[in-house]
Amino acid sequence: MxxxxxxxxxxxxxxxxxxxxxxxxxxxxxxxxxxxxxxxxRSAEAKALGVGMGTPYFKCKGQLxxxxxxxxxxxxxxxxxxxxxxxxxxxxxxPAVEIYSIDEAFADLSGIQGGATQFARRLRATVEAWTxxxxxxxxxxxxxxxxxxxxxxxxxxxxxxxxxxxxSPAPDLVLKWTEINDIWGIGRRHAKRLRxxxxxxALAFRDLKREWVKKKMTVTGLHTLLELRGLPCFDxxxxxxxxxxxxxxxxxxxxxxxxxxxxxxxxxxxxRAAEKLRKQNSVASHVLVYLETNRFRTMERQxxxxxxxxxxxxxxxxxxxxxxALSGMKRIYREGYSYKKCGVMLSGLEPVNxxxxxxxxxxPDAHDRNAPIxxxxxxxxxxxxxxxxxxxxxxxxxxxWKMRREMRSPRYTTVWEExxxxxxx
Amino acid sequence: MKIDSTFDVTDESPMGEARWVGAISRPAAxxxxxxxxxxxxxxxxxxxxxxxxEKPLDLNDYVAPRPEAxxxxxxxxxxxxxxxxxxxxILVVDRSQxxxxxxxxxALVDGEFTVKRLTRTExxxxxxxxxxxxxxxxxxxxxxxxVWGVVRHVVHKV
Numbered sequence: 001m002x003x004x005x006x007x008x009x010x011x012x013x014x015x016x017x018x019x020x021x022x023x024x025x026x027x028x029x030x031x032x033x034x035x036x037x038x039x040x041x042r043s044a045e046a047k048a049l050g051v052g053m054g055t056p057y058f059k060c061k062g063q064l065x066x067x068x069x070x071x072x073x074x075x076x077x078x079x080x081x082x083x084x085x086x087x088x089x090x091x092x093x094x095p096a097v098e099i100y101s102i103d104e105a106f107a108d109l110s111g112i113q114g115g116a117t118q119f120a121r122r123l124r125a126t127v128e129a130w131t132x133x134x135x136x137x138x139x140x141x142x143x144x145x146x147x148x149x150x151x152x153x154x155x156x157x158x159x160x161x162x163x164x165x166x167x168s169p170a171p172d173l174v175l176k177w178t179e180i181n182d183i184w185g186i187g188r189r190h191a192k193r194l195r196x197x198x199x200x201x202a203l204a205f206r207d208l209k210r211e212w213v214k215k216k217m218t219v220t221g222l223h224t225l226l227e228l229r230g231l232p233c234f235d236x237x238x239x240x241x242x243x244x245x246x247x248x249x250x251x252x253x254x255x256x257x258x259x260x261x262x263x264x265x266x267x268x269x270x271x272r273a274a275e276k277l278r279k280q281n282s283v284a285s286h287v288l289v290y291l292e293t294n295r296f297r298t299m300e301r302q303x304x305x306x307x308x309x310x311x312x313x314x315x316x317x318x319x320x321x322x323x324x325a326l327s328g329m330k331r332i333y334r335e336g337y338s339y340k341k342c343g344v345m346l347s348g349l350e351p352v353n354x355x356x357x358x359x360x361x362x363x364p365d366a367h368d369r370n371a372p373i374x375x376x377x378x379x380x381x382x383x384x385x386x387x388x389x390x391x392x393x394x395x396x397x398x399x400x401w402k403m404r405r406e407m408r409s410p411r412y413t414t415v416w417e418e419x420x421x422x423x424x425x
Numbered sequence: 426m427k428i429d430s431t432f433d434v435t436d437e438s439p440m441g442e443a444r445w446v447g448a449i450s451r452p453a454a455x456x457x458x459x460x461x462x463x464x465x466x467x468x469x470x471x472x473x474x475x476x477x478x479e480k481p482l483d484l485n486d487y488v489a490p491r492p493e494a495x496x497x498x499x500x501x502x503x504x505x506x507x508x509x510x511x512x513x514x515i516l517v518v519d520r521s522q523x524x525x526x527x528x529x530x531x532a533l534v535d536g537e538f539t540v541k542r543l544t545r546t547e548x549x550x551x552x553x554x555x556x557x558x559x560x561x562x563x564x565x566x567x568x569x570x571x572v573w574g575v576v577r578h579v580v581h582k583v
Contacts (some may be wrong), residue, residue: 004488022533022573088493122439124437125438126440127521129521131520133492219527413497413498420498421503421538422531423538424501424504424510
């Protein structure tokens with residue numbers, strides 16, 4: 001039997017803010033979007049206080065102060081670095097890992113010595129000790145069930161962060177406690193329709209007839225159904241795409257052994273990811289690249305790694321995203337390996353809104369026409385200083401490049417001037 | 426990482442943690458990387474050995490064999506002069522190592538990060554400075570304290 005684990009960082013951004021500020025362990029924390037617009041992350045304590053996700057900051061500033069909530073501007077340099085560390089720790093110990101989003105990874109724990117539960121407990125302790133980030137781990141015979149188990153591990157304090165569905169005395173009960181809209185891959189639209197039919201939880205869904213599900217929800221829905229029954233349909237890098245993340249990755253048809261080929265592939269995936277981003281009218285704040293060798297070729301030397309690149313300004317501008325992805329790839333590429341796969345992941349996604357148009361966020365077809373203008377603008381700004389020429393759309397106030405991020409924590413792990421200070425007195 | 430005086434390895438100990446006394450328990454982790462300095466390589470694969478000989482030395486390999494658990498922090502103050510740690514130096518801190526007496530550690534005492542040597546005294550564990558002008562912090566069961574990481578190297582401008 002297969003055994004999949006989903007490792008998920010608890011309230012990731014808030015946990016990152018705590019990693020270097022342990023005194024904030026029990027303090028409610030919120031993190032704001034780019035330019036301190038609205039709330040994009042909350043610690044458990046902040047959730048308990050009823051602080052709403054997505055609330056504009058100016059509306060709740062007073063309330064947060066009264067409640068004693070610590071407010072942070074987003075610090076993607078820090079989040080990205082800690083994410084890469086968490087992924088590397090998992091990759092060091094787990095036989096096979098799929099990075100799913102900035103704060104989640106799947107691991108294949110089939111046939112691990114000493115049992116998956118025990119392994120997961122120790123992995124959880126290791127990630128927390130090495131990075132300061134607490135994680136929850138759910139284990140199941142399929143990725144969908146691992147995801148479901150993960151929710152349970154997070155919600156039930158007595159699980160102490162790990163829940164193994166394959167080891168549970170009453171797996172059906174766990175399914176029954178899972179609401180229909182909390183099943184991995186069942187979208188809002190389908191969930192609503194199923195509710196109308198009286199199907200409100202995962203157990204009821206699992207016991208539906210195959211034909212019915214296929215008719216109403218196509219083959220994707222059928223896969224979800226079978227996965228809930230314990231039949232793996234999604235292997236690594238398959239299955240529903242993560243929300244709030246755009247991933248573009250592929251296994252190579254031929255093993256890649258040359259740096260140039262790898263950089264070419266990376267640029268291609270970055271381009272595709274940026275296109276997807278523009279299609280959904282969003283901008284990204286963070287780029288993550290990864291590469292891996294073929295773990296099934298046990299005779300060959302194995303290597304996998306991840307690099308994280310924060311973007312100075314959230315953007316959907318392909319060249320910027322490509323540049324970031326390439327510099328990350330150059331950092332982690334090592335000669336002498338035979339690579340199977342690489343990927344580019346965009347996160348910290350936010351909708352483009354009028355106030356915060358990225359300077360160069362144009363539809364792809366407008367790019368060519370505007371290329372000479374862009375070059376001229378860039379040239380002017382290089383010669384006479386930043387912002388000599390700029391777009392009115394980007395606001396003429398404080399300058400769009402000077403984002404409002406007055407409450408950003410130090411970039412402890414990526415900038416020499418901002419290291420954590422320890423007292424020797 | 427919390428320190429208790431027994432240092433037992435439990436289900437929830439981090440991977441590869443050494444017991445305080447007794448055997449070292451290691452996880453059943455796969456060898457990720459088998460350096461083939463000599464010996465056979467898979468057919469049709471370039472020998473990586475040559476590269477090993479030509480790759481310039483990288484200080485990271487020396488100071489941070491586990492990069493994902495290694496952090497740099499800056500020192501403020503001179504209580505650790507005796508250990509070669511000066512004001513404004515950068516410390517290389519490893520969070521994957523369990524702290525033992527004799528280690529220089531970054532400890533969290535009363536909500537503040539401090540660098541001291543973890544020592545064993547007659548009354549139990551203590552955090553000792555390396556400068557006679559400062560006093561030892563004795564750790565009682567009541568002390569709110571935690572080791573954040575173990576200091577492995579000092580980067581000092583000469």
